[in-house]
Amino acid sequence: MPESLTRAVRWDTVVGALLVVLLLLSFSTVDGFGNSLNLSFLIGNTLPVALIALPMTLLVVSGEIDLSVASTAGLSGAVMGKLWNAGLPIEQIIPLCLLLGVVCGLVNGLLVTRLGLPSLAVTIGTLAAYRGIAQIVLGSDAVTDFPTQYLDFAAGRLGNSFLPQAFLPFLVLLAIAVVVLHATPFGRSLFAIGASEEAARFAGIRVKRNKLILFVATGFMASLTGIFWALHYASARYDNATGLELSVVASVLLGGIDFDGGKGTLGGAIAGVFLLGALQNVMSLLNVSAQSQIVVTGVLLVVSVLGPRVARQISVARAGRRAASAPVSQAPPTPAA
Amino acid sequence: GGTTKSDVKSGSSSNAAAGTADPNAATKKGLTVGFLPKQVNNPYFTSADKGGEAALKELGSSYKEVGPSSATDTSGQVSYVNTLTQQQVDAMAVSAQDPGALCTALKQAMSNGIKVVTYDSDTTADCRNAFISQASAEDLGRTEVQLLAKQIGYKGQIAILSAAQTATNQNTWIDYMKKELALPKYKDVKLVKVAYGNDDAQQSFQQTQGLLQEYPNLKGIISPTTVGIKAAAQYLSGSKYKGKVELTGLGTPNDMRKYVKNGTVSAFELWDPAKLGDLAARTAVALASGQITGKEGETFKAGSTSYTIGKDGVISLGKPTVFNASNIDSFNF
């Protein structure tokens, strides 16, 4: 009973439930929500956040953070535009851009693991640096004339369904991330690193190497997102995806990932991403102003941390009452002779 | 192998004009026109959209405004295009944060029968039916140089303080400024630098400081952005450069009144944003009523004035107004 109680109040489950409730309510009451076009918009616009949230969740679980993701995405988009203008075939450009993302992640990772710098500081630095490089690379250009089959892939739907074509690859990536975090020794070691780096090191876990891998993966996914972004919106500019890092961080936090590291589930994070995305979509359809939407997002975040806390206190109080109503302690047994 | 830029034939650059226009069609009433500025709460766009709202009221249609709260949240703006599409408005007036990013969504909207007008900042031409240009870019660029040159006596170093490096309209104006400066009468005027303040008060501030430190002999600054000119004016008025360095550009009378009065700025210019919104609304209604389709050469009446659609569906508002100490008090926006 206490186990099922504590399980029931786990925040990631709550976020998942909230998402389902929101979707059901919106289907039945909000005009224009349920049609496949809107749903495809909703998912398509949320995908960039979701893509980055995958590695970000792993990173945060291991106690680090990467705020440079949006800039890495912007830089990849910018380089993609530049190379495209230079006449390179897109099939070569995309691997090059992904490689660039890997390099960006590697720089972050090396600064954090080799020099022992705090990742928050490092990635605030590279947030500016990568965006700045993007600006140097592409300047004021906006590249829009990418090949149509790529644009169609990034913006199109699967037949007439509500699913964007890009959703399937995302599902594959999601599955990979879930397995890696929750079912492999690597994932297990991330939780240990996040909860206590020193104890993890003493258990023979290669802390630095694992963190480096995560930063590289994050860079890779950020650049993939940058490419997707440029194709989805058919526009490569140096300021693509500006501010995306805050959306990612907010969603991941909402999904119950603890920024002190060591706690959280990918399901929760992704539920958080889509909860925020769906909420914004619904509020826009209901003509809620952008300002009020901001307030709602904020309140949701505050509730997301106060909620579990209150739930825990309630369950503790209940357990206390149960214990109090338990039979009175017997008289102390006499010492054994 | 692979797909390169040269494999991709450049898409039709003309605007999306479909069907035929019936100039005599009745103006429909009861339409809904959605305004989607770059940023809600931005005073400039609020004035413009207010103008649109008044026009729509007069025409018997209804107005709504949606938009992102940040001027760099392109994906947010795209979502709002989608939202308007979902809500089945009859037409939308959009000021695009990005010429390309909104295209897919706007085309979706048009394919759902929604008329799209851009104003203030355009998208690529095939993603909308018409663009309402605040003033001809050429006029704006050239007159600003003319204003400043006169103030500094056609002699000395000048600089430009722009907004973001990617701001399309800014860049077009700056191109025309350079063309104007190439004329022989400006042979003693030297453009030394274009700085970018990113439409941020602090950055514009510091860029102004930097310009003055780097070029101690700077005689004048052109800032073709309302945020930039305001920040530059505030810096100048509190520094030793006040009155020594001339400043002009695009600003609103309300922002600039103080600096004109205290002698920091002698003249600047702007179009009336409310008129811009007004024209956008009327164009949207004309499109939705079938009076125009957006083809070059079509004409229509908006209020008392008659406008002709130019190349690529561009409709120009007219010449900007120059404000100075003698006339500034008769404007309030």
Add this chain to the structure above:
Amino acid sequence: MTHPSDTGPAPVLALRDVAKSFGAVRALRGVSLELFAGEVHALAGENGAGKSTLIKTLAGVHRPDAGQVLLDGEPVQFHGPGDARDAGIAVIYQEPTLFPDLSIAENIYMGRQPRRAFGRIDHKATRDATAALMKRLGVDLDPDRPASGLSIADQQIVEIAKALSFDARVLIMDEPTAALTGSEVARLFGVVRTLREQGAAVLFISHRLEEIFEICQRVTTLRDGAWIASELLDGMSEDDLVRRMVGRDLDELYPKQEVEPGDVALSVRRLTREGVFTDISFEVRRGEIVGLAGLVGAGRTEVARAVFGVDRWDAGEVEIDGRTLTNGAPSTAMAAGLALVPEDRRAQGLVMDMSIERNIGLTGLRTTVRAGLMDRGAERSRSLDWAVKLQVKYARIADTVSTLSGGNQQKVVLAKWLATGPKVLIVDEPTRGIDVGTKAEVHRLLSQLAADGVAVLMISSDLPEILGMADRVLVMHEGRLTAEIPRSEATEETVMAAATGRAAA
């Protein structure tokens, strides 16, 4: 010495019928205890018996579910540790509670620094008072030094100094000596005796029974959260006490099996880490238990850390079964069959927020795997196996280790490493905070491991343990090996002489 009787003066501090539960765990049930002025009172019990919980109840950290705390015979309600402190109760908790970023002086006087005009802190007076305290304890710790980087023993000293600085009426000490060697313990007991003579009431917890008999007059025994007895120590034997605690007679504490040593398993040659230890060379053979003795801060832990690879060494070589280890790579050391039970269980041994199961599982991430994925069944049975073997006392294997008592946490650390089936096992203070019953169990285990061919290097500040278990004793002094003493010649005198640097190596 006064022996207060039941009709004598009222106890300074007392508990009456106190109960305390954590969820389903009933840590205390109907426990009573009386502390009298001028008396040192021992609290004895197995790991998880509820000693620390009792102390935290006295200190106002826990609010009892039932029963009363009495101060000078009057019931009181402490709303927090601050209240207890204001009532004149000083507490040394089982786990050090220092501020790593602050200086030792600030750690000791936090919240009650000497003041100057306008309530400003008198930094100099704080420093001087700290220096005086350190002198009283006979240790050389710079008051200005930050607490981070202090060894566990030094941390414990600072805790003791902090408690002494209160000049409290009641001094409560939860295993203050667990990390200390003989000389510091002697020093501490000297101070405690003075306090007692000045009329303080002292509550003392230790799993080293000889210490209880040395310093205490009265003992209260707990078993499974229940009160067993409160009685005078006079006339009691260690066996009596153990029987109270464990409820049965105890087997031999040092069940050393004689094993014929095999091949060299661990070989350390000229290992040096600048500024920490110099030119360390020794070998451990299969089946051998080698003790590593020394005073606090001699560098024993540092050697172990370097050998295992969590620290890098500057010069030298380490071999396991003839295979050279990579510098600074615990994972390769583990792969080669080395295991290290670290000194600081909270920071190094355990991930406090993780479950017992997963903590033990952490060393098996390479083995409890099927097709690249975690084999949860194998992980659980491996963890359960070892938790049971080491008699860890827990409610559910999925509970976080932070809810375990100190000694049980130590057992989890042992379980975690024994589960790897090491060829070479380095244990650093393996029985710190472990109760006598389990200690014998751990010793039997180590002995059995050795018999099975494991090479064991045992670092311990508990000299009798070293003498009782080791085939050979290595002694370190100030970062150097000063002696290697065979079992036959190892006595307290020879070891201490080498440890204090008085004997030639």
Add this chain to the structure above:
Amino acid sequence: MTVTTPNEAPVTEVPASSGTRLVDRVFKMRELAILIVFLAMIGVTQAGNSQFLSEQGVKDLLLNATILVLVATGQSLVVITRNVDLSVGSTLGISAFAAGTYLHGGGNPVVAIVLAVLLGIGFGLLNGLLVSLGQVPALVVTLGTLYIIRGIDSIWVGSRQITAADLPGSFVDFGSGGLGAVPYLALIALAVLVGTAYYLKHFGSGRELYALGSNPEAARLAGIAVRKRILVAYTFCGALAGLAGAMYLARFGNVDSSTGNGYELTVVSAVVVGGVVFTGGSGSVYGAALGALLLTSINSVLPALGVSSVWVLAINGVLLLLAIAVDRIVAQRVAAALKKKSAFEKSAVQKGEARA
């Protein structure tokens, strides 16, 4: 235990605390390192542009740093307690607007500043209450209040704006005026900074902020009123954000609903560059202030050197990275030197003993 141990004190009378004084100096070195980076940067710029350190130039440098220094000072207090306040930018924006609204058409500037500070205190209290009473992660809560305050701000402000024309001339002059090259605003910031630093070093409650950031559990056991202290830190941080709002109004004479947007990252950078550690318990407000000065100066230095705006952002980021990396490397080098030194002393002692 019946160990026969010598009862005299161990003979390790290590020569007085020369090592630890060095340790102390290392902590000072962090600030010194930033100062050196800063001075080097200013020096190079001055060499490249003699106008840079003109009276006007110095004044601009100081003015630019003022607002960030104020907010960073408040933020470091919160960070020292192992928390963070991301909502400072929003608080700054809303209090600036409140002060501006009050001054619109003439009000007393002092009252306006007080109003801004009070509003800041209000939001600081809100954050403090949520974090300390709810005992929830500060990062999430203040990210939430960042959005909430920003939303309330934009709903309230709408598209209105306060421009210099709406403000009393005296207030605007105050914003750009000063004693010689030293602006009034910088003097206010300096006073706040010095006061805060003194408080943190010399008052019990100040030290307790460090203690509870260093080890919250130990702080509770030491009887420190943890919640109260955290509440105070947040309130102070809010108050300074409010004050900074008023200063912003005076300085820029221009406030709208987006004022202070995105400021949190700048503040956090300043604090981190200044050596205030995010895990709490260490760092100083002087460091944070130096960090703020360094960051804002980069933005003045690059334009003054004629670096194209295109490059500014990238260089900014690289410099930020350099600053923290250099700081780190210096700290590591010094720690290593210190270790060698103590090793040397140790072996000297041993040799001495051996000879004896």
